Amino acid sequence: MTAFRKSSSGRKAFVIFNYMVLIGAALACLLPIVNILAISFSSSSAVGSGAVRLWPVGFNVDSYKYVLGKPEFITSFLISVKRVLVGVPLNMLLTICIAYPLSKDKAQFKWRSLYVWFFIMTMLFSGGLIPWYMTIKATGLIDSFWALILPGAVPIFNVILLLNFFRSLPKEIEEAAVIDGANVWTALWKIAVPLSAPAIATLVLFCIVTHWNSWFEGLMLMNNPDNYPLQSYLQTVIVNRDMTLATSADWRSMMNISDRTTKAAQVFVATVPVLLVYPFLQKYFAEGIVLGSVKG
Amino acid sequence: MIKLKFRNEHIFHLLLLPGVILVLIYNYIPMAGIVMAFKRFSPSKGMFGSPWAGWDHFVYMLSMPNIYQVLWNTIFISAMKIIALAVVPVVFALLLNEVKNRLIKRSVQTIVYFPHFLSWIILGGIFIDILSPSEGIVNRLLQSIGIEPVYFLGDKSWFPFTLVGTEIWKEFGYGMIVYLAALAGVDPSLYESAVMDGAGRWKQTLHITLPNLVPMMVLMTILSLGNVLNAGFDQVFNLYSPQVYVSGDIIDTLVYRIGVQDAQYEVATAVGLFKSVVSLLLLSGSYALAYRYTDYRIF
Numbered sequence: 268m269t270a271f272r273k274s275s276s277g278r279k280a281f282v283i284f285n286y287m288v289l290i291g292a293a294l295a296c297l298l299p300i301v302n303i304l305a306i307s308f309s310s311s312s313a314v315g316s317g318a319v320r321l322w323p324v325g326f327n328v329d330s331y332k333y334v335l336g337k338p339e340f341i342t343s344f345l346i347s348v349k350r351v352l353v354g355v356p357l358n359m360l361l362t363i364c365i366a367y368p369l370s371k372d373k374a375q376f377k378w379r380s381l382y383v384w385f386f387i388m389t390m391l392f393s394g395g396l397i398p399w400y401m402t403i404k405a406t407g408l409i410d411s412f413w414a415l416i417l418p419g420a421v422p423i424f425n426v427i428l429l430l431n432f433f434r435s436l437p438k439e440i441e442e443a444a445v446i447d448g449a450n451v452w453t454a455l456w457k458i459a460v461p462l463s464a465p466a467i468a469t470l471v472l473f474c475i476v477t478h479w480n481s482w483f484e485g486l487m488l489m490n491n492p493d494n495y496p497l498q499s500y501l502q503t504v505i506v507n508r509d510m511t512l513a514t515s516a517d518w519r520s521m522m523n524i525s526d527r528t529t530k531a532a533q534v535f536v537a538t539v540p541v542l543l544v545y546p547f548l549q550k551y552f553a554e555g556i557v558l559g560s561v562k563g
Numbered sequence: 564m565i566k567l568k569f570r571n572e573h574i575f576h577l578l579l580l581p582g583v584i585l586v587l588i589y590n591y592i593p594m595a596g597i598v599m600a601f602k603r604f605s606p607s608k609g610m611f612g613s614p615w616a617g618w619d620h621f622v623y624m625l626s627m628p629n630i631y632q633v634l635w636n637t638i639f640i641s642a643m644k645i646i647a648l649a650v651v652p653v654v655f656a657l658l659l660n661e662v663k664n665r666l667i668k669r670s671v672q673t674i675v676y677f678p679h680f681l682s683w684i685i686l687g688g689i690f691i692d693i694l695s696p697s698e699g700i701v702n703r704l705l706q707s708i709g710i711e712p713v714y715f716l717g718d719k720s721w722f723p724f725t726l727v728g729t730e731i732w733k734e735f736g737y738g739m740i741v742y743l744a745a746l747a748g749v750d751p752s753l754y755e756s757a758v759m760d761g762a763g764r765w766k767q768t769l770h771i772t773l774p775n776l777v778p779m780m781v782l783m784t785i786l787s788l789g790n791v792l793n794a795g796f797d798q799v800f801n802l803y804s805p806q807v808y809v810s811g812d813i814i815d816t817l818v819y820r821i822g823v824q825d826a827q828y829e830v831a832t833a834v835g836l837f838k839s840v841v842s843l844l845l846l847s848g849s850y851a852l853a854y855r856y857t858d859y860r861i862f
Contacts, residue, residue, distance in 0.1 A: 368575035397836025398596025480682035
């Protein structure tokens with residue numbers, strides 16, 4: 268504060284302006300979410316009359332009772348949880364097993380370039396929507412839980428991040444271990460992986476968020492809506508505006524809820540898991556993505 | 564220097580095998596599936612067994628009345644996003660860099676990064692509510708200061724700008740990270756000598772901070788050029804509606820409607836193939852440029 272008092276008046280004006288802009292930007296990011304949260308806890312009449320801004324009016328939890336009592340919501344929520352629990356370990360196992368050999372130089376692994384191009388090619392070119400769908404259909408995964416896991420099991424971008432991280436590790440440690448007789452397997456799991464813990468933590472969190480947020484596969488690959496993960500289910504009830512709750516009369520019996528309050532409640536429940544991993548995510552990701560994007 | 568080699572190189576192949584198989588099936592077979600664009604598809608014969616149709620589907624594609632509009636929309640929307648996301652994150656990184664109070668700096672960062680991690684389903688739910696012309700809080704606030712309600716998502720002249728605005732809202736914080744990292748890497752002695760030469764804060768920003776950010780700006784912009792035809796399927800699909808197709812329909816949403824809703828598989832594949840080929844050229848070009856001018860390599 269003393270530094271502030273000593274600074275010139277132009278500098279003071281700038282500092283005040285700067286704080287206003289930055290706090291304004293932070294509020295712009297935060298307030299829409301707060302508004303939706305307030306709507307989810309408000310009575311339908313208050314929401315309808317436009318009285319709700321940042322604090323609930325006519326506080327009640329009926330929308331949440333309704334949403335959490337809906338079997339479709341619970342089923343799809345559990346499918347998403349299962350998807351994270353199965354999909355993330357598989358993503359990570361494959362990422363590590365691919366990134367490690369590709370982090371070796373040509374003298375150690377002479378097929379490296381061929382494999383790297385094999386994987387990079389998939390980032391440069393894709394067959395598009397219809398061939399992708401037809402292929403998955405041909406492998407018999409339509410309406411199967413594994414359709415959400417196997418086609419996206421190899422996250423190429425994460426492989427490249429980890430590959431670059433492995434390459435930045437000091438080579439001497441591994442060389443010393445090899446001289447002592449360590450084989451590839453030991454070098455990978457006892458040296459490279461433990462030394463890369465921060466990068467691996469980042470990727471785990473990225474994978475969790477990716478699995479939790481993805482909705483298109485569910486929508487495309489599941490014919491039966493009972494198999495939808497949460498975000499696909501929410502796509503059909505929140506975003507797709509011709510399928511509103513108004514078709515079912517059961518919610519009208521509850522005075523306090525409306526289409527808007529229940530949508531807001533569902534949006535918030537689906538955000539909670541992201542909020543839970545966010546503190547961990549934020550601890551690591553800056554390091555992780557900077558590593559990936561500025562690697563020279 | 565001794566060249567150290569593992570005794571058994573073939574274990575590398577073994578480690579790679581499961582990944583290679585999955586990528587072959589789910590990435591390479593679909594790549595080969597582009598032959599659909601040249602076939603007359605019959606479900607009983609499959610992607611590869613159906614009879615050939617030559618260039619018919621491409622001729623049809625070029626005769627579609629909306630194809631040029633959709634191509635223009637795609638380029639227009641993503642060009643605006645690229646420009647906005649080249650400028651806004653840099654400005655905020657510079658502003659944040661001037662903040663000395665660690666608590667405020669940290670809190671602002673925590674809040675502005677967060678929207679990046681929400682899906683466009685969640686954000687669709689939020690924006691459809693708050694931007695609603697009759698009930699949304701944004702229009703209620705506009706009305707309270709005497710401005711007529713704006714149909715952000717339903718008016719065809721507003722829609723592309725709503726897309727750009729909401730994209731900035733979601734991504735500017737995340738885009739800032741690389742610039743903050745670049746700022747942290749600036750040699751402090753540069754500032755010290757500038758102060759000795761009598762440079763004020765503004766001069767320091769202009770002559771030290773900004774030049775240090777330019778290589779990163781160039782790199783990020785070059786890399787984003789490869790994605791010009793990706794105008795953001797998730798976002799557009801969850802925010803658009805038939806009344807804004809004229810200004811908001813993009814290649815990916817068109818492919819979805821032709822392929823999934825109209826079940827014209829071959830035409831959808833043809834449009835998708837056109838996009839993939841152009842994207843391949845743009846991506847290769849942008850990586851080549853990035854390599855040439857900034858020494859950037861992806862691996």
